[in-house]
Amino acid sequence: MPQDTTIYWDGEGQLPPLIDSLPLQQQKAILHRIHDHKWDEHYSNPMDLAPGFVVLAIFILFFSIAAIRSNKKTSSESDDNNILPGNDNLYPEGVQFANAVHTYRGSELNFSLPEMSRILQKHSAYYNGLNPFDKEKFIQRTRKFITQISFVIHDKSGFKEMPVLISAAAIQLTFGLEKFLLPDFDYIHIYPEEFIGVHPTVRVLEGNVSGNTINLSWKHFLHGFQCPDDGQNVGLHEMAHAYYYQFFETGRQADKNFVAAFPAFNNYGNKVFQQEAIPGFDLYSDYALKNFQEFWAESIEIFFEKPATLRTHYPDLYNTICTLLSQYPNAKT
Ligand SMILES: [Zn+2]
Structure with a gap:
């Protein structure tokens, strides 16, 4: 930039x-x-x-x-x-x-x-x-x-x-x-x-x-x-x-809803976290793979800015974030 x-x-x-x-x-x-x-x-x-x-x-x-x-x-x-x-x-x-x-x-x-x-x-x-x-x-x-x-x-x-x-x-x-x-x-x-x-x-x-x-x-x-x-x-x-x-x-x-849904984010997020570390998987930046907190923060960026891509690549993670935040961005491909 x-x-x-x-x-x-x-x-x-x-x-x-x-x-x-x-x-x-x-x-x-x-x-x-x-x-x-x-x-x-x-x-x-x-x-x-x-x-x-x-x-x-x-x-x-x-x-x-x-x-x-x-x-x-x-x-x-x-x-x-x-x-x-x-x-x-x-x-x-x-x-x-x-x-x-x-x-x-x-x-x-x-x-x-x-x-x-x-x-x-x-x-x-x-x-x-x-x-x-x-x-x-x-x-x-x-x-x-x-x-x-x-x-x-x-x-x-x-x-x-x-x-x-x-x-x-x-x-x-x-x-x-x-x-x-x-x-x-x-x-x-x-x-x-x-x-x-x-x-x-x-x-x-x-x-x-x-x-x-x-x-x-x-x-x-x-x-x-x-x-x-x-x-x-x-x-x-x-x-x-x-x-x-x-x-x-x-x-x-x-927020009760957020707290209740976070374990599911941890669960699916950990799988994606490990998968994204494999060369060829690059939806997330290297910075997001530094630790799980950065992975969480970048997941939120991708969720709002590239919802269709996130849903296509990692539907379980996408659905989990929808539940966690109780909102459904326009994810039409
Ligand atoms: Zn950060």
Whole structure:
């Protein structure tokens, strides 16, 4: 994927392609410490790593500057453009960024129904495929999801599309379920492009779930919505990790249907996992075969983006995911 363009807006001139809304107003927010250490991640495609290393070099430079700056600041110092009390506290695992940070509490965003509807219509093929009754339900759920999350944007400007579409990815995944919230996730961090994780090793990421925090590259996230049938959607991928964490690791507000059907997914999934490791079977990426969590997350991407292919190759697995999520994507061949 070429990385020489940015969809992010620098605050001057034309809005980036795909984005209609004006930047979000900066709003006051208080960040709490995040103290989870579970680490799960989605690497950039290895094919992207060559240009990614250029980005990496630049970020390491920024990181060094930020580290020097944070050493100079006292812990009580505050700054309108960088309201973090100290990056060390926020990211004990060591992810660091140098851009300005803006935090928007979802409960204060108050998007109107027409605004949300317009954004979803423009970007979400899934939403556009719903009947009017379900569209209304989709918007109500998305609104509710937004109110429970703080969106931390690591750049100069943020857009209404960010909270709306990221929440819409969560609602798409859980649309057939009774429970659709992530009460243990307080923050979603949004970076303009690939970002750098430095623990346990330095690497380029386009999304990851670290404990109860979701991190996303906005560029890659939007690409997932732009191409709804290429089998890649980093938003759905990270949400798959997040809901697994919510429903199984915390056990709080777990969806009964999801939990009850997961053993069947484990069963059929393990067979497919082993089969996909054989040369010649390549519906899944090598990354998905790294471990079963990645296999789960990529299964969700394929389920929504290539349902007919999944059904043809692995009908049992396809049917199991339909049951697990209580929804049936259009899988006509
Ligand atoms: Zn992953």
